[in-house]
Amino acid sequence: MPVRPELLRGAAEVEVTQRGIRPHRLPAWVREQFPDGQLLAMESQSSGVRLVFQTAASEVELVTHPTRIAYLGAERPRGRLDVYAAGQLIVRDELDGGDRFEVDLASGQTAFHPGAAHTTRVAGLPAGRHRIEVWLPHNETVDLIELRADAPIEPDDARLPLWVHHGSSISQGSNALAPSEIWPAVAARRAGVELRNLGLGGSSFVDPFLARVIRDAPADYISVKLGINVVNLDGMRLRTFVPAVHGFLDTIRDGHPEVPLVLISPLFCGIHEDTPGPGAIDPVSIGSDQVRFVATGTPGDVALGRLTLQVVRRELRSLAERRTADKNLHYLDGTSLYGSADAAELPLPDGLHPSPEAHQRIGTRFAEYAFAGTGPFAR
Known part of the structure; x- marks a missing residue:
C-alpha cells in the first residue's frame, strides 16, 4: 500500500x-x-x-x-x-x-x-x-x-514529550554511522522523547525564518546550537551576531514563552577555535582517503569583530546572562559535550565533524545534562 x-x-x-x-x-x-x-x-x-x-x-x-x-x-x-x-x-x-x-x-x-x-x-x-x-x-x-x-x-497513537532541536551539520548527523546514531537521536532515545531534528548541514545561520518555524512548532523542550556555521561562512561580525541571536530567541519566545530552552555554544573544533572563517575543503586532501576542512582566516584576527569559536562561546554565555528574566533559558557550553580532551581521544576525522563514536558520546552527555536529575528538560 x-x-x-x-x-x-x-x-x-x-x-x-x-x-x-x-x-x-x-x-x-x-x-x-x-x-x-x-x-x-x-x-x-x-x-x-x-x-x-x-x-x-x-x-x-x-x-x-x-x-x-x-x-x-x-x-x-x-x-x-x-x-x-x-x-x-x-x-x-x-x-x-x-x-x-x-x-x-x-x-x-x-x-x-x-x-x-x-x-x-x-x-x-x-x-x-x-x-x-x-x-x-x-x-x-x-x-x-x-x-x-x-x-x-x-x-501508533502513543505520544511522547516532543523535543525540537536546531543546529548545523553536526546536529544533522554528519559522519554518524546510521540515522538512530546521530547525537540528537542518541539523546532522544536515551531520554524516551520524540525528536524533531532541525539540524541543517551548512545552514545554521541564525536565520529569522528558522526561528519562526520553531516558534510555530509544537514543543515541550527546545534547544538551539548556534555559531559554527556563522564562523565557517565568515557570515557575521560580532556587532550583528549578538543582536541576531537575541532576535532569534525573542521570536521563539513569542510562541513558547515558558518552554525550557537550551542555548548551546559550538563544540570544540581546532581549526576555528582561534581562527575565523571562511572554512574550505583542503585541496590537498581531495582524492585522498579522507577529505579535510581548513580555516582560511588569519589566526587571532578578531579586532574588527571577526568571529572565532572562542569569541562565539564568550558572547553566547554573556548574552544568556543578560536574559536573566527568562527563567527557562539555559546556557550550555558546547565543549562540555565535546572538548579539546575529547578531540585528542576521538579526533574529528575531517577536521570539522565528529566521528561515530563521538556522536554517541555527545548524545549521551546531552541526555545526562538535559533530561536527567534536575536538568532543564527533566520531567
Whole structure:
C-alpha cells in the first residue's frame, strides 16, 4: 500500500511526488521564501524522521527511492534505515541504487545519474502486536513509495514529550554511522522523547525564518546550537551576531514563552577555535582517503569583530546572562559535550565533524545534562 503521511514523525510536511511522498523537515513557505540550494538539499534529507506504526505482521517491506549528493574524490558512506521493533534494533539496512547528483570538487561541474528503487525487508518479527519504528536516512533524500506487510498496519497513537532541536551539520548527523546514531537521536532515545531534528548541514545561520518555524512548532523542550556555521561562512561580525541571536530567541519566545530552552555554544573544533572563517575543503586532501576542512582566516584576527569559536562561546554565555528574566533559558557550553580532551581521544576525522563514536558520546552527555536529575528538560 502507499505510505500514509500520518505514519510519519519528525517531518514538517510531505510533498507528493511521481513516485510517492517525500518528507520535508521545513515547511513549503520557507522553501519558497528562501530557495537556497544548500538549505533545500539538507532539509529534504530526513534526519530524525521516522515511520512509526503498530502491526502484528511477521514481515514488513518498505520501498523507497533515495536521492543523494556524491562528491568526486570525497566518497561518503551511503545512508541507512534503522528498523526497531518494541524498542530493539532488528535491521540496519544500507541503501543502494537511487538517483545520484555527482559534484566534481575540482571543477564544480555536476552530473545526474538515475538509479533504481530500494527495498528494505524485515522478516521474523516477534509474534503479537508490536510497535515498529523506521528511522529514515539522515544524509539522503527519500521518496517513500510503498509499505507492505502480512498483517494490517495502524498508526501508533502513543505520544511522547516532543523535543525540537536546531543546529548545523553536526546536529544533522554528519559522519554518524546510521540515522538512530546521530547525537540528537542518541539523546532522544536515551531520554524516551520524540525528536524533531532541525539540524541543517551548512545552514545554521541564525536565520529569522528558522526561528519562526520553531516558534510555530509544537514543543515541550527546545534547544538551539548556534555559531559554527556563522564562523565557517565568515557570515557575521560580532556587532550583528549578538543582536541576531537575541532576535532569534525573542521570536521563539513569542510562541513558547515558558518552554525550557537550551542555548548551546559550538563544540570544540581546532581549526576555528582561534581562527575565523571562511572554512574550505583542503585541496590537498581531495582524492585522498579522507577529505579535510581548513580555516582560511588569519589566526587571532578578531579586532574588527571577526568571529572565532572562542569569541562565539564568550558572547553566547554573556548574552544568556543578560536574559536573566527568562527563567527557562539555559546556557550550555558546547565543549562540555565535546572538548579539546575529547578531540585528542576521538579526533574529528575531517577536521570539522565528529566521528561515530563521538556522536554517541555527545548524545549521551546531552541526555545526562538535559533530561536527567534536575536538568532543564527533566520531567
